[in-house]
Amino acid sequence: MDLAPRRLLALSVAGLAVGLGGCSGNDKDADGVELPEQSADVLEGFRLGWQGFNHRLSRLVVVAGDEATDVAVIGGTSTSFEAPDLPEGCDQASCNEFPFGDTADVSVWWATARSTAVAMVPVTFTAEVGRDGVAVSETVTLPAEIPGAVAIALVTGVDLDTDHPLAGEASCYRPRYGWHPNHLGIDLGEVELSGTSATVTAQLAFSAGKTFDPDRQCIDEVNERAVVAMTVHAVVLYGDTAIARGAVATAEAYPFSGDKLHPEEQVESAPVTVDFSGVSDPLVGYRMLDFRFDPDRTDDRGAYLRTLGWWVTPEGQANGIATNYSPGTQLEDFGYTFLGEAAAVDVQGTVERGLSSASLAAALDGDGNAVVTAVEH
Secondary structure (H helix, E strand, O other): OOOOOHHHHOOOOOOOOOOOOOOOHHHOOOOOOOOOOEEEEEEEEEEEEEOOOOEOEOEEEEEEOOOEEEEEEEOOHHHHOOOOOOOOOOOHHHOOOOOOEOEEEEEEEEEEEEEOOOEEEEEEEEEEEOOOOEEEEEEEEOOOOOOOOEEEEEEEEEEEEOOOOOOOOOOOOOHHHOEOEEEEEEEOOOOEEEOOEEEEEEEEEEEEOEOOOHHHHHHHOOHHHOOEEEEEEEEEEEEOOOEEEEEEEEEEEEOOOOOOOOOOOOOOOOOEEOOOOOOOOOEEEEEEEEEEEOOOOOOOEOOOEOEEEEEEOOOOEEEEEEEOOOOOOOOOOEEEEEEEEEEEEOOOOEEEEEEEEEEEEOOEOOOOOEOOEEEEO
């Protein structure tokens, strides 16, 4: 599935502002529709960075809330100290696990918007996502029909869990230990309006690549059959208002020294600028996020990740980053591309925002589930 549509590639890398609505709240006429107070918690950005090493991706939870954002990050047994449980008859030498602990430094750019002019309706997409991706449509009811209104859906949270059976028969590898992603994508598409109904079709993508590591041969035998459970939280913003949208494109190619004890430093990509002019005091966020790891390779390699993140500010500074720098465990070079679409919406009300950070040990509860932490705003 292609989550980098040509219509977005045609946009400027620096961003393109598009006025989609009528007036802003200051010049609405007396006949404007007034709604019961609406509120929405939006994820304006997220970044994780492991303190110790690079890792697989096993569980990622980041869901914005009113007073806190729920976060959990697990990168396999090498982050959670989980004791491996190898199925009977499997060869440990080619299905090796290295139980260890690691801590993720996380940052959350959050915002809470309130308005009586712009509808804010939550919507959730849940799917089992394999290599071919999946489309999920959801319809929500709007509080009123607003003449001249436009709409957009923005991401408010992501929950990805690799603890899902493989497509087809089971194997020696336990997917709960994580995968090495080579594609991770969310595209909320365009909102379809019909009276007081709004329909959003989300395109979700995830694929896992190979390691080419003798200790992880059992992963490379089944990576093409990886399936993850994915839930994407979003909000539909609908009103006679102004919206600016623009592409965010970043990419890096990091060489490898050949010495795993002394790999080259990996400097994160510089932010790009999206033109949000014409939208005052906006609520900002992403409609689309698309990461491809080692996109120039043709051997289906997947990525160990040290950092991963995306964010956008009301001033139009936006970025998507990924690295795999890891002295002692880094084996090869690394590259990625990020393509997103960010948006700024005049909610004609108030927007409270902030940046919250925490250091979270990769912890599992007694049932082996990731411990989710409320990172307070």
